[in-house]
Amino acid sequence: MLDNTNPSVAKTAIISGGARGIGRCIVRRFLERGYKVFIFDIDEEELKHTTTVHLKQYYDKKQLSSAICNLRSVDEIREKVKEAADFLGGRIEVVVNNGGIAAPTWKDGKAMDDLETFPQWQAYIETNLTAPFAVSQACLPYMKLEDKTESHHHDNSDAGPVVIHIGSFRAEMSDPNQEGYASSKAGQIGLMHSMAISLSRWGIRCNLVAPGRIKVAHECKDGDEKGIEWAHQNEEKDVDDHATNRAGRPKDIADAVEYLVNAGFVTGQAITVDGGAVRTNVFSMLYSSLFLLAVQSGLTVKGAKASSSPSHEKRALDTSAIATKYFGNDAPWYKDRIAYFECSDSQITDVYYYRWKIFRAHQRDLGAKGYISTEFLDDVSWQLEPWASLNDATGFHVAEGRWNRDRRFKDDYLTHMLTGGDDRHFTDYIQDSVWGSYLVDNDVPSATKYLDQMKTLYNQWVDHFDSSKGLYWVEPLLDATEYTISSIDASGGKDGFTGGDAFRPSVNSYMYANARALAKLAGLVGQTSVTTDYNSRAAAIKSNVQKSLWNSTLSHFIDRYKVSNDYVKYWEPIRGRELVGILPWTFDLPDNSSEYASSWKHLLNPNELAGAKGLRTVEPSYQYYMKQYRYDAASGRRECQWNGPAWPFQITQALLGMSNLLDHYSQNVVTNSDYIKLLKQYTQIHYNGASLNLQEDYDPDNGGAIVGLARSPHYFHSGYIDLIMTGLVGIRPRADDFLEINPLITSDIKYFRAEEVPYHGTNIVVQWDADGSRYNQGAGLRVERDGVVIATSPTLKRLVIPFQKKAIIGITRPIAKSIQLQTTTTYPYGNASSGTNIDNVHDAIDGRVWFFPELANGWNSDVNSATTQWYTVTFESATQISRAEIAFFDNGNDFKAPTAYSVQVLSNGKWVDVAGQKKDAVVANGITNVQFTATSIAQVRLAITQPAGKRTRLVEVKYF
Known part of the structure; x- marks a missing residue:
């Protein structure tokens, strides 16, 4: 073990890159052996976690300290070494140069012939080679023993001071596009050899440890919080690639470092700790060459293992057939965009593809402003005009969209929301959504381009922040949850649509998640002060939520009143449990404790939140459970309330929280069986008899939709695709490789x-x-x-x-020039041969495409003896167009797709077919494409031949 036989004089060590991974393990080893340790690292969040959380016992007794240090700055290195020496009492015994760039290949999948790799080359050399030299040089004044050139003896009672570089087995064995990394690590070997000779005069030794493939995911803040263990990372491939039948552990490197620190007769040596990977790979490359030669020669190689090398497999799913089965004639829209899925539960599979239909139907084309996701299929009075956006379900929209291979939809939508679309009408967690999107696509520019706007949006919520409590408050209606306990009780049980301002688990969980996301996003672009600021804000919210919103009597997170009136008083807790109390786990807010985890038992209790047909938003014991207060004036039907009804909105959030709980919390309250049971129950909610039609809210005890108004069909106020991907399938997106x-x-x-x-x-x-x-x-x-x-x-x-990421494919953004956002928009506008109601005409150029029969969408012609119908678009001025996308609806009854069509322009006052038309055959309930010679016109007409006795529904026509 590390020698510290005289505990009254603690030995000392400086370790660069000590905040995570191999470095953190080495730091821990030195501390366990009684060393006094100083860490350098560039990652402020990880450094703070390692020193003040992971190694808190050593930090508290002043055995450990640290500093942020940019290893590419020699001046900063010298300054920090002096700070370290002061902390270590002016004497440095051991220097471990572990800090460096860990990624072995050029960024973004680049190769050496790309001139843009040169700055990366400089970064590798400066960080991996110059920095070890500079750190060692700065430490020498605090390490030197007597000059051995002037004395023929020195004290051999211990091993003496030592510098250890952490290199890599890539110095001996490289893969393509590792020139920068491999060269810098190979250079460390030459540096070590020379230093061993040069520094021997002062009794300083120098050695190097070259790690192989070391699994380090557990040695970091995220690993600690998720409870990741090294054993979980060792895969079958590691058995094949290593003579030791496993990948490396950080402990293996710490063992080698400890040996070299104590081995006083060893200097100028490099120890490769790679489980035999270099030797195994040399054999594998030779074997692979022979195998390839044999295959090319038509021979069979005895003993070839299919698992010993990557295998290319035929697709197991017939994605083309699946797209046709679920989407019919509209399949081309989905075919190259969606992630495909099936499972042994056919209803889960069916609902998964239905949710993609919901996603598609709610993509509204705004023309030059791109796409947004809508909550309701058609307009509602409280939407943000003229776009028809609402921000309360943005988190679901982005989470679903991140699994679409066409990134335009979620990217356009976030651009809209972060450049004025998020009017804070409701609470939301849009910053967290941006981070969640980044975890899937790893696109830094997209994630950070609106960082300033995200900070501004976050800070605007100060108008709902009570500094005396350190918590955010909101009116339940503006939390998208009217008629909650707080709003009903604040009215004395008389109403609850408005009022009831409260400090809620929801808004505070959102603001916690948004702060954490901003900290991480700022870290992507090097804004360390912003990262520190928002991490501090998140920590404060977390502490105050756990201190003030946790109710030990109810074993649940609950509201406290902000309002004070004749019925309720400021800071009093509400009198019952609500499903919203589960939301903190949706964003990993609560500590990993059995006390907090006990809250989940209420989610499983049929007398509490577990309804027979869906999760209740309030428990039946509440005085006003399921009491109906509000009705639609026109139809007399019940309106939306959150005093018991099952809402897909909060069911989604609860299932996301449960998946987090199961994935990385230690608890014994819920199991995978509970998760699958609730997922299946949620799946059932999507059904209206034998058909799929998700509505707003449901009776949790008897089943069936409650509201069922004209606006309600195919409601996009929840998530499902994201639940399948992150829960059932279990993809836990990460920011690292x-x-x-x-x-x-x-x-x-x-x-x-x-x-x-x-x-x-x-x-x-x-x-x-x-x-x-x-x-x-x-x-x-x-x-x-x-x-x-x-x-x-x-x-x-x-x-x-x-998992090394690949370069992200750019987003293609064709712009539809014919979109009219509202009937009041002056240009462009439509005219038609019949069915000339202004709303009816507008619907064919409003940017919405869906083919659900429950809610009409598009221009409907009249039943007319004239078989020729037409629809004209007028632009503000001459506009160049060269193609069109046309959507016709066909219900097999009164609405039939045309038998023929043509795009026409005016010529000498007459409508004539535009030149060069290349037309698809008419497609019903899908997209019909037509291309033509580019022409600049102020008016364009779609002429159609309508079947006798039938009507035409032009869902949408777009000109590009």
């Missing part, structure tokens, strides 16, 4: 496969086949990347797989 899979399933799910799932610039597959009979690719868990198998397990378990 790892892919983490942890399916939350039980034996009820015999198989599943998610295919063409976007992740970090690639398409991945996650497959579970309990007995191997579904896909005939072996039993167990299987992960593929771009058609290559990268991990397998015969059993269901967490997989953490090294």
